[in-house]
Amino acid sequence: MSLNRIVTSCETVLFRHRPAVIVLFVLATLFLLFKASQIKLDAAFTKNIPLQHEYMQTYMQHAKDFGGANNILVSVCDAKGNIFNPDFFASFKKIHDQIYYLPGVDRSLVKSLYSPSTRFVEVVEDGFAGGPVIPAEFAPTPEGLAVVKSNVEKAGIVGRMVADDFSCAMVTAQLLDVDPDTQQKLDTIKFAAELEQQVRGQYQNENLTVHIIGFAKMVGDVADGAKGVLAFFAVAIVITTIMVYLFSGSVMLTLLPIVCSLIAVIWQMGTLTVLGFGIDPMSILVPFLVFAIGVSHGVQMINATGKNVALGMDAKTAAQASFRKLLIPGGIALLSDTVGFLTLLIIEIGVIRELAITASLGVGIIILTNLILLPVLMSYVKFSDKYKQKVQTPHPRIEKFWYNLSAFATPKYAVIILLATAALFALGWQQSSYLKIGDLHPGAPALHESSVYNQDTFLITDRYAISVDYINVMVETPANGCTFHDVMNRVDQFQWQMENVPGVQSAVSLASVSKSINAAYNEGNMKWKVLPRTTESLVQSSSRVETSTGLLNGDCSVMPVILFLNDHKAETIETVVAAAKKAGAELSTDEVKFKLASGPVGVMAATNEAVAAAQTPMMWYVYGAVIVLCLISFRSVKATVSVIVPLYVVSVLATALMTKLEIGLTVSTLPVIALGVGIGVDYGIYILSNMTQLLRDGMPLRQAYFTALKETGSAVLFTGVTLAIGVSTWVFSALKFQVDMGILLTFMFLVNMLGAILVLPALAAFFWRKNN
Numbered sequence: 001m002s003l004n005r006i007v008t009s010c011e012t013v014l015f016r017h018r019p020a021v022i023v024l025f026v027l028a029t030l031f032l033l034f035k036a037s038q039i040k041l042d043a044a045f046t047k048n049i050p051l052q053h054e055y056m057q058t059y060m061q062h063a064k065d066f067g068g069a070n071n072i073l074v075s076v077c078d079a080k081g082n083i084f085n086p087d088f089f090a091s092f093k094k095i096h097d098q099i100y101y102l103p104g105v106d107r108s109l110v111k112s113l114y115s116p117s118t119r120f121v122e123v124v125e126d127g128f129a130g131g132p133v134i135p136a137e138f139a140p141t142p143e144g145l146a147v148v149k150s151n152v153e154k155a156g157i158v159g160r161m162v163a164d165d166f167s168c169a170m171v172t173a174q175l176l177d178v179d180p181d182t183q184q185k186l187d188t189i190k191f192a193a194e195l196e197q198q199v200r201g202q203y204q205n206e207n208l209t210v211h212i213i214g215f216a217k218m219v220g221d222v223a224d225g226a227k228g229v230l231a232f233f234a235v236a237i238v239i240t241t242i243m244v245y246l247f248s249g250s251v252m253l254t255l256l257p258i259v260c261s262l263i264a265v266i267w268q269m270g271t272l273t274v275l276g277f278g279i280d281p282m283s284i285l286v287p288f289l290v291f292a293i294g295v296s297h298g299v300q301m302i303n304a305t306g307k308n309v310a311l312g313m314d315a316k317t318a319a320q321a322s323f324r325k326l327l328i329p330g331g332i333a334l335l336s337d338t339v340g341f342l343t344l345l346i347i348e349i350g351v352i353r354e355l356a357i358t359a360s361l362g363v364g365i366i367i368l369t370n371l372i373l374l375p376v377l378m379s380y381v382k383f384s385d386k387y388k389q390k391v392q393t394p395h396p397r398i399e400k401f402w403y404n405l406s407a408f409a410t411p412k413y414a415v416i417i418l419l420a421t422a423a424l425f426a427l428g429w430q431q432s433s434y435l436k437i438g439d440l441h442p443g444a445p446a447l448h449e450s451s452v453y454n455q456d457t458f459l460i461t462d463r464y465a466i467s468v469d470y471i472n473v474m475v476e477t478p479a480n481g482c483t484f485h486d487v488m489n490r491v492d493q494f495q496w497q498m499e500n501v502p503g504v505q506s507a508v509s510l511a512s513v514s515k516s517i518n519a520a521y522n523e524g525n526m527k528w529k530v531l532p533r534t535t536e537s538l539v540q541s542s543s544r545v546e547t548s549t550g551l552l553n554g555d556c557s558v559m560p561v562i563l564f565l566n567d568h569k570a571e572t573i574e575t576v577v578a579a580a581k582k583a584g585a586e587l588s589t590d591e592v593k594f595k596l597a598s599g600p601v602g603v604m605a606a607t608n609e610a611v612a613a614a615q616t617p618m619m620w621y622v623y624g625a626v627i628v629l630c631l632i633s634f635r636s637v638k639a640t641v642s643v644i645v646p647l648y649v650v651s652v653l654a655t656a657l658m659t660k661l662e663i664g665l666t667v668s669t670l671p672v673i674a675l676g677v678g679i680g681v682d683y684g685i686y687i688l689s690n691m692t693q694l695l696r697d698g699m700p701l702r703q704a705y706f707t708a709l710k711e712t713g714s715a716v717l718f719t720g721v722t723l724a725i726g727v728s729t730w731v732f733s734a735l736k737f738q739v740d741m742g743i744l745l746t747f748m749f750l751v752n753m754l755g756a757i758l759v760l761p762a763l764a765a766f767f768w769r770k771n772n
Helices: 003-016 018-036 054-066 086-100 142-155 188-203 215-226 229-248 251-274 286-310 315-346 350-378 385-392 396-409 411-432 452-463 485-499 510-521 535-542 570-587 599-634 637-660 670-696 701-732 736-767
Strands: 071-078 105-111 119-124 127-132 168-175 208-214 470-476 504-508 558-565 593-598
Touching: 003 018, 003 315, 003 350, 018 251, 018 350, 054 470, 054 558, 054 593, 054 599, 071 086, 071 188, 071 215, 071 452, 086 105, 086 142, 086 168, 086 188, 086 208, 119 142, 127 142, 188 208, 188 215, 208 215, 208 452, 215 452, 229 251, 229 286, 229 701, 251 286, 251 350, 286 315, 286 350, 286 385, 286 670, 286 701, 315 350, 315 599, 315 670, 350 670, 396 411, 396 701, 396 736, 411 637, 411 736, 470 485, 470 570, 470 599, 485 504, 485 510, 485 535, 485 558, 485 570, 504 510, 510 535, 558 570, 558 599, 570 593, 570 599, 593 599, 599 637, 599 670, 637 670, 637 736, 670 701, 670 736, 701 736
Parallel strands: none
Antiparallel strands: 071 168, 071 208, 105 168, 119 127, 470 558, 470 593, 504 558
């Protein structure tokens, strides 16, 4: 059965049973509205990492012994700049206990000055002496505080658990994936709220400041910022409604596409709940895009119906004709969007896959709401004589504008447009080659530099000797590997090589600690700060190091080398990972393996590599899907190329813009390219679907393009401008990633629209020369 026969059959069924169709949509909308009201923000650490990546396999394998990268750091600072006073220690103990008992915290991995595992060791006349940094009998007297300060210095934790200038002290904790009390997946957003209320909210005052960072806290801050998306959504609805009214000149024709697009959003949210999904804060912008795409197709429908009414048809006949005319091009455009979004599923990162499902589901629903429900509703509209008169007599200036624009479909002007396009493409291609994979700025990239979270990050980085950006390289050996000189020497060599890599601030391993202990056994003589060569001496120097330090596991078969980096910029991570792979390959043997990676930067490195690996295949799949669907729709290679070329040029220019604005290709920005392609293809399909039949009938190309512009040009121009205005308001968002997406989408909406009305006809001027 041909596509036209399928469309005719659908038309017959729908318009013969219009009341039943409307009742079904109303019932479905009420049910899904109830379900949509139950949707929750859903964020989890494991959704943000590529679990199948080799680094993350290592990470998951050793997470039980060494903890994961899902940790929190709470720095408590004394306003006067000296923590050694009774009030500070009283508050610090309460904060330690408060964090210890928070649901979802792995209590065995909570560390601070008050942890029993935080110990000091010193050389005395009879050998070694030591104990907890804060003794069991501690009292916050001047004498007791002096003892603690001395113990802190002996423990070597200045710069790690205590700030370099003694102005702050740190509590660190690892989080569990499953809440042991409820046996449910840890609610990261709820945990972040509790952390904020019960720690910062309860203890911060004029004498004490609390600074909190970590994945859970970052997600909580993003979720708080995401609540503002509702305000931007409301602004977008208002702007779009005003623009649609200015375009249509009718209250009813304004309300219908807006309502149908909102119904699409309701169905999307409700269906996600039915399928058991929540919505991730990083996907919170997708409903707006669904609304925008719905309005785009809705405007085409009301535009076509209005023109049919102006030709003398009644409302029902006009709506049927519009349905018949637009279902195939509109359906192909929306299927292109849907398939384009589904290509994101190739990226093995949970948050991107959920975004792909959310976006493709929403766009697929638009086929029902804006290509089926909307024309049925429009068949009941009473078109006034004033409206018919307005459509029948278009403004002379608009007619002149379209006619002048149609000149781009002539060879004379087409050459100019194509040369300019080629120049822009070459410039964009050259600039896009500098696109970086990963974050390009310090702090959490999803939030502004001035955000509380990033200011906390900068304070902790500034006051402590260690960086919050660290990566663990796991050294796997046979059991008791730390008692063999060759094994420990390889660990030591690896650490030395990495300490000399640009971007590495410092490093620590069991080997470096064992050297210090060996020197201590020899009266602190620095000449003895070497690895002992005998097993007995190695046992003596390494046995003092507890597993709680994170430098070895229970049987000493895994010994991480912890590398503290200057930052987590893409270039830093790439340099350090490349050096670690090279050094690890040189030092590995059959029994000693250097494996990447754990720690926050290990997760970032895996994510960056997953994004880099998926970038090119994703674009191939997106364009492959669009090409196939265009070929099915137009049954013409020339028409398909005319649609695809402007799209690809805009994709290249968008990556060049990212380079210019220092926006890295990350989990949050990678989907924008697919989204831009999916939405941009609509413009070309609508214009060319009007042109191709006229060209087959032998109409001159310029006249065919002029007719297409009069039919759909206003709707395409309106849609591009309206969508761009809507997303441009995102520059005022509290979320940095929303600002970045707003800039990129504004660019892609506008430039894709320009590509469709300028570059597409210029290409057509050469492909359909016989029609010139």
